[in-house]
Amino acid sequence: MSAILPLSVRGLTFRADGRALLDDVSFDVEPGGCVAIMGPNGAGKSLTLRLLHGLAAPSAGAVLWQGPRAAEARMHQAMVFQRPILLRRSAAANIDYALSVRGVAKAKRAERVAEALEQAGLAELRDRNARVLSGGERQLLALARASALNPEVLFLDEPTASLAPAAAKRVEQAIVAIHAAGTTIVMATHDLGQARRLADEILFLQDGRLVERAAASAFFAAPKSREAHAYLKGELL
Amino acid sequence: MREIAEGFAAALKMIARLDADLVQIVLLSVRVSLSAVILASLVALPLGAALAVFRFPGRRAVVVLVNALMGLPPVVVGLVVYLFLSRSGPLGFLGWLFTPAAMIAAQTVLVIPLIAAVARQSIAELWTEYEDELRSLGVGPLRTLATLIWDGRFALLTAVLAGFGRAAAEVGAVIMVGGNIAHVTRVMTTSIALETAKGELALAMGLGILLMAISLAVNIAAYAINEAARGRAAPEKA
Ligand SMILES: Nc1ncnc2c1ncn2[C@@H]1O[C@H](COP(=O)(O)OP(=O)(O)OP(=O)(O)O)[C@@H](O)[C@H]1O
Ligand SMILES: [Mg+2]
Numbered sequence: 001m002s003a004i005l006p007l008s009v010r011g012l013t014f015r016a017d018g019r020a021l022l023d024d025v026s027f028d029v030e031p032g033g034c035v036a037i038m039g040p041n042g043a044g045k046s047l048t049l050r051l052l053h054g055l056a057a058p059s060a061g062a063v064l065w066q067g068p069r070a071a072e073a074r075m076h077q078a079m080v081f082q083r084p085i086l087l088r089r090s091a092a093a094n095i096d097y098a099l100s101v102r103g104v105a106k107a108k109r110a111e112r113v114a115e116a117l118e119q120a121g122l123a124e125l126r127d128r129n130a131r132v133l134s135g136g137e138r139q140l141l142a143l144a145r146a147s148a149l150n151p152e153v154l155f156l157d158e159p160t161a162s163l164a165p166a167a168a169k170r171v172e173q174a175i176v177a178i179h180a181a182g183t184t185i186v187m188a189t190h191d192l193g194q195a196r197r198l199a200d201e202i203l204f205l206q207d208g209r210l211v212e213r214a215a216a217s218a219f220f221a222a223p224k225s226r227e228a229h230a231y232l233k234g235e236l237l
Numbered sequence: 238m239r240e241i242a243e244g245f246a247a248a249l250k251m252i253a254r255l256d257a258d259l260v261q262i263v264l265l266s267v268r269v270s271l272s273a274v275i276l277a278s279l280v281a282l283p284l285g286a287a288l289a290v291f292r293f294p295g296r297r298a299v300v301v302l303v304n305a306l307m308g309l310p311p312v313v314v315g316l317v318v319y320l321f322l323s324r325s326g327p328l329g330f331l332g333w334l335f336t337p338a339a340m341i342a343a344q345t346v347l348v349i350p351l352i353a354a355v356a357r358q359s360i361a362e363l364w365t366e367y368e369d370e371l372r373s374l375g376v377g378p379l380r381t382l383a384t385l386i387w388d389g390r391f392a393l394l395t396a397v398l399a400g401f402g403r404a405a406a407e408v409g410a411v412i413m414v415g416g417n418i419a420h421v422t423r424v425m426t427t428s429i430a431l432e433t434a435k436g437e438l439a440l441a442m443g444l445g446i447l448l449m450a451i452s453l454a455v456n457i458a459a460y461a462i463n464e465a466a467r468g469r470a471a472p473e474k475a
Contacts, residue, residue, distance in 0.1 A: 055372055075375050085370035088388045097384075101374045 003069040003076045003152050005031040005184060007052070011061030014047055014208075022047055024061065025210045027203060029153075034185040036199035036216070038192075040231060043205040045188035046082055049155045052186065053079050067152075075102065078151040082158050082188075084142035086130035091122055094130050095145045102149050112148055120144035120174060136167030143171060147178045154178060156187035160194060172197065192235050196220055204228045244438030251443040259443055266424040267451070269337055269411070270404040273344030274352075277404075278397050281349045285356025285396075286382040289364050300357065306350035311343075315413030318343040322414060337422060339414040347410055348400035355396035363389045391466035398459040402452055 007029040014022040022044045029035055037045045050056045052063055054074050065073040087094050095113045104112065117123045120140045125133065133141060139159060146154055159175065160168035175198060179185050189195050195202060195216065202219040204212040204227070212225040223229045251259050288300055320326050322334045322342070333339040363385050371381055386393065408426040415422035417431060425444045432441035 053373060055369060074373070077373075079373045081369055081373075085367060087367070087370070087384070098374055101376050101380070 002031045002067045004065040004067040004073045005029065005152060006066050007153075008064040008066060009052070009061070010064060012048070012051060012058050012063065013060040014044075014051060014056065015059040020208055022051070022058075022208045025205075025208075026061075027210065027213055029184065029186060031152075031184055032182070033201055034179050034199050035187070035201045035203060036195040037186065037188045037203045037205060038190070038195060038231070039205035039211075042207075044208040045205055046157050047208075048203075048205065049079065049157050049186065049188055053077055053155050055079075076152040077155065078146035078149045078153075079155040080139070080142045080146050080157065080159060082161065084138050086133070086138055086141060088129065088131050090127050091130055091133070091141050092117060092126040094141060095148050098145050098149055116144045116148035119147075119177070121170065136163050136170070139163060139167070139171055140174065143174050143178075147174070147181075147183070151183055153184045153186065156185065156189075158188055158190065160189075160191060168194075190235070192220075192232065204231070206231070240438065244442050247439035248441075248443035248446060251439060252447065256440075256443070259440065259447075261420065262423055262425055262428050262444065263447055265337065265422075266405060266426075266448075269340045269424060270344060270401055272341045273404050274348060274397060274401045276341065276345045277349045277352055277400055280345075281352035281396075281400075282356050282386050282393060283382055284349075285353040285358075286360045286385050288353070288357045289361035290381060290385065291378070303350050303354050303357070307354045309347065309350065311347055311407045311409035312413065314343055314347045315410035318346060318410065318414050334414060335416040335418060335422060337415070340411040340422060340424065343410040343414045344404040344407065347407060348404050351403055352396050352400040355399060356393055359389055359392040359396065360385050363392075391462060394462055395459050398455050401455055405448070405451065405455075 009028070010026050012022055012025040013020060025044075025048065037048055039045055047056065051058055054063070064070075069076055087097060089097065092113050095116050096109050099109045099112055100106070114123070114126075117126050120143065122137065122141055122144060125137060125141075130138070130141060143156075143159065156175065160171050163171065172194060175185065175187075179198070185198075187198070199216045202212070202214055202216050203210060204214075204219070204223070204225065206227045211227045212219070212223060214224065219228065220232070223232055284303075288296065288303065318339065319334070321328045322331065322339050323329055324334075331338075333342065367385065367388075371384065376384065406426065408430055411417075411422075411424055412427045412430070415424070415427065417423055417427040423431075425448045429441045429444050429448070432438070432444070
């Protein structure tokens with residue numbers, strides 16, 4: 001049963017200093033999907049995620065959550081930022097804090113924290129201060145914290161951008177598990193292989209415009225737009 | 238020169254044998270300044286955090302005001318607190334004038350702006366780091382302040398210790414509202430001023446030495462705490 005989905009994005013526009021950083025973007029997200037937002041640096045991928053998550057307000061257009069709990073949509077979402085933000089506390093305390101903010105009773109938290117750390121393969125780091133974790137561990141912890149919230153929609157901003165292959169693989173496995181458990185995923189990524197492996201739908205952005213929207217298989221087989229074609233070719237070089 | 242040397246020797250002897258007057262004065266000083274700093278922190282830390290986090294009309298003006306009040310002359314604070322606590326003042330019914338309570342009140346008022354201003358700066362830094370995450374989770378305003386104060390506690394301790402330093406070193410305000418009454422409201426700074434004026438250099442120097450020692454100890458503590466906090470953040474050796 002959906003609390004906030006489906007999502008309709010209509011004419012989404014964001015201007016700063018007179019420049020349209022996002023220009024009249026419209027699309028829908030149905031429950032259960034994994035949508036990858038692709039495009040070159042500065043295309044507006046992170047900005048789109050922030051607007052969808054309600055961290056920034058659009059200059060025009062709307063982000064319309066259509067489920068029964070739309071009024072408090074953000075409480076049914078979670079986001080992992082391009083540079084994950086961890087509190088200056090232990091790994092376990094980071095997850096416990098998030099659960100407590102989202103109203104999970106104290107009695108149930110310890111178990112869910114342990115479970116989340118276990119699933120992320122971070123059980124041994126539970127008491128380590130998050131500030132001293134490696135880049136890959138930070139990313140995994142942020143992901144574990146987000147998924148512990150059982151969000152209906154999870155936003156991921158380049159979840160493996162700065163990771164070595166082994167860590168990237170662990171993060172991808174975690175994403176697959178979260179998706180399989182029923183969470184709808186909207187992610188920004190540069191990694192064609194990753195988009196191919198994870199996504200079922202692609203939104204291709206360039207210069208703040210939604211240039212192409214297609215099923216992942218169709219997009220990678222034969223992109224319709226010249227821009228996406230050039231991008232795929234460039235990224236593969 | 239000889240007078241100073243003799244005074245110094247006498248001062249050390251007083252400290253060594255824990256002279257009753259000396260001990261009483263030191264304990265009262267510490268009690269007053271510690272109480273003042275605790276009370277001031279209860280107000281100043283949330284205030285500093287709120288100024289760092291919330292956007293409201295007039296926020297800039299309040300920040301400028303707090304920064305300006307940081308340099309408030311102690312005698313002016315003494316005067317204001319005196320007026321409030323004097324028999325005809327709005328708080329005169331408390332009967333606090335010329336008691337340690339009045340001195341605590343004066344020092345509290347004196348250090349609130351200092352602690353709030355320093356706290357605002359370090360919380361603002363932490364807020365830039367945390368903002369997106371706390372908003373993403375949907376943390377409410379009060380909890381946001383509590384989170385920032387807790388996670389910034391080591392940096393904030395520096396603010397609190399700076400407040401203690403200013404409170405303990407101040408003469409003007411406590412002498413006005415405390416009256417420097419022997420065995421009742423005499424603290425280190427007021428005693429030093431009085432004893433020096435009377436030419437009683439031994440007690441003045443003894444207190445001076447202890448005041449410096451306390452200030453040094455506080456600074457060492459601040460340094461050690463910061464080091465410890467950094468140590469916790471440093472990568473563990475395998
Ligand atoms: N609040 C803002 N004010 C002004 N400019 C902004 C703001 N947010 C983003 N931008 C600009 O908007 C453009 C798109 O930024 P965004 O971070 O969404 O790009 P991106 O597609 O995520 O790029 P990357 O792949 O490098 O992460 C950039 O040029 C960025 O500088
Ligand atoms: Mg980005």
